Amino acid sequence: MRDIYSIIKSSVLTEKATKLLENKIYTFYVDINANKIEIKNAIEKLYNVKVENINSVIEKGKTKRLRANQPGKTKTFKKAIVKLKKGYEIKLG
Numbered sequence: 001m002r003d004i005y006s007i008i009k010s011s012v013l014t015e016k017a018t019k020l021l022e023n024k025i026y027t028f029y030v031d032i033n034a035n036k037i038e039i040k041n042a043i044e045k046l047y048n049v050k051v052e053n054i055n056s057v058i059e060k061g062k063t064k065r066l067r068a069n070q071p072g073k074t075k076t077f078k079k080a081i082v083k084l085k086k087g088y089e090i091k092l093g
Contacts, residue, residue, distance in 0.1 A: 004042035007034045011092050012079060024084045026092070032058065032078045039080045049088040055081045 012027040020027065030039055040051045058078045066072040084090070
């Protein structure tokens, strides 16, 4: 089994992710090769909570223009949207 700190990279603190916090739904950047079972186990061990549901999505890197109009690319990353069971909460900050 892999280390939980290599699976969970960081929490996502965007406007949309912050709005989801009202419904006990948390968003994390995770390792691109991690599956839902690994993500669930890592979050339960790291934050001492129970996970109800996980959705994960791989967001492909976008093509951007760099200096002198040379094409470049942003990173591809994976996000996990985690819903906790009733009575559990994660304190981010």
